[in-house]
């Protein structure tokens with residue numbers, strides 16, 4: 001340990017590190033009894049994200065929370081985030097706490113892998129996404145969009161569209177991943193098994209979030225219900241895999257278009273556990289995130305009739321009332337701005353973390369002015385916060401807390417805007433997610449002349465694997 005401390009001092013001196021500009025106040029800096037007490041007995045803060053944002057405003061864009069047993073650095077400084085994700089990528093890895101929480105429930109896939117196993121998994125997945133045919137994807141989406149429409153009342157009665165978006169993205173994700181859809185939206189073809197799967201999947205994701213919130217205390221938590229749900233989720237995916245592999249070569253829409261990711265993966269490995277783990281991880285990555293984005297966006301649109309109207313006029317002027325092609329979607333500037341603005345104000349992955357895999361530095365956050373490097377000890381955590389970063393008035397203007405799609409006209413925030421992460425671990429499905437979202441939003445605004453809500457509540461987050469609206473998206477949609 002002494003040699004390690006000497007090494008830390010050498011790194012610190014060589015890089016010109018200084019003491020942290022700011023430290024979070026902690027009550028028990030030795031054992032962290034206050035942290036344990038809060039985890040076990042204090043109700044989670046309702047507007048946690050706003051709380052983190054205000055903390056940065058008070059303590060500065062990078063601060064340290066130090067205890068004898070545990071040390072974490074919090075940052076919303078884009079220069080530090082760029083360092084963690086890109087220039088210093090090799091010196092950081094996924095935190096053990098996240099890996100353990102996710103692995104216990106979802107197996108080992110791209111979201112839990114580090115180093116060579118991660119680069120291998122990524123290399124295997126990349127061609128599956130590169131092969132996608134956009135027009136086939138759009139026609140697959142249309143089938144599920146029609147199922148969504150059948151769930152929206154014709155008379156304009158209020159409906160919570162958030163669960164509908166979650167079902168839609170589950171139906172679509174299972175379709176493109178495995179060649180067969182869960183069809184939970186479709187009342188006629190929906191089966192108990194599918195519903196059970198969707199419930200079990202939710203139980204598992206909720207448990208992952210609970211474990212992550214417990215941090216180091218997660219080793220003491222065991223949830224039998226979640227374990228049973230996990231077994232059923234595994235069985236459900238395994239059955240899908242068996243059917244899909246047995247059907248190999250048969251004429252299937254998803255297979256022909258190169259969209260069926262499972263077929264792509266199965267060509268590379270026949271290890272069914274590996275296939276299941278990878279599929280489950282992409283399901284988590286793709287399904288919840290897109291559903292949250294749609295929900296957050298429609299929450300805001302229902303409160304901004306002028307934005308909805310401008311968006312609708314753009315879509316109608318480019319594509320009329322017919323489903324848009326991917327080229328047409330690409331030319332819809334205002335549509336892209338609305339989606340970008342939603343991801344800015346309500347990023348679906350608003351906070352994230354990395355663990356230092358060796359003694360290293362963050363370029364900013366040290367010294368009285370925060371302009372000197374800061375030592376990050378091996379094993380300690382860096383929590384980065386895009387929710388706060390996306391509210392930087394120097395980058396986004398004085399109205400940064402408002403939803404204003406027009407601000408994107410000519411705006412290039414670079415590393416100041418990271419809804420899909422950056423660097424080597426950037427979201428592999430970004431283009432896919434944007435095409436999916438642009439298409440569904442364009443179809444919604446074509447179909448409905450107005451969207452209204454009789455609630456004037458503000459957006460409050462539901463903090464899950466991806467972040468969405470706590471009170472749902474209760475709206476009344478008037479058909480054109």
Ligand code: HEM
Pocket residue numbers: 110111122281282285286287289290293348349352419420421424425426427428429430432433
């Ligand atoms: C609005 C939609 C989406 C958002 C905001 C989003 C955001 C993100 C973010 C922030 C990460 C980085 C996580 C981390 O490294 O800790 C990520 C990773 C990833 N995303 Fe997405 N994502 C979206 C949709 C999708 C879709 C549709 C797919 C697949 C079809 C997908 C596949 C992945 C995969 C496989 C990774 C892991 C990449 C790696 O670790 O190398 N995502 N995404």
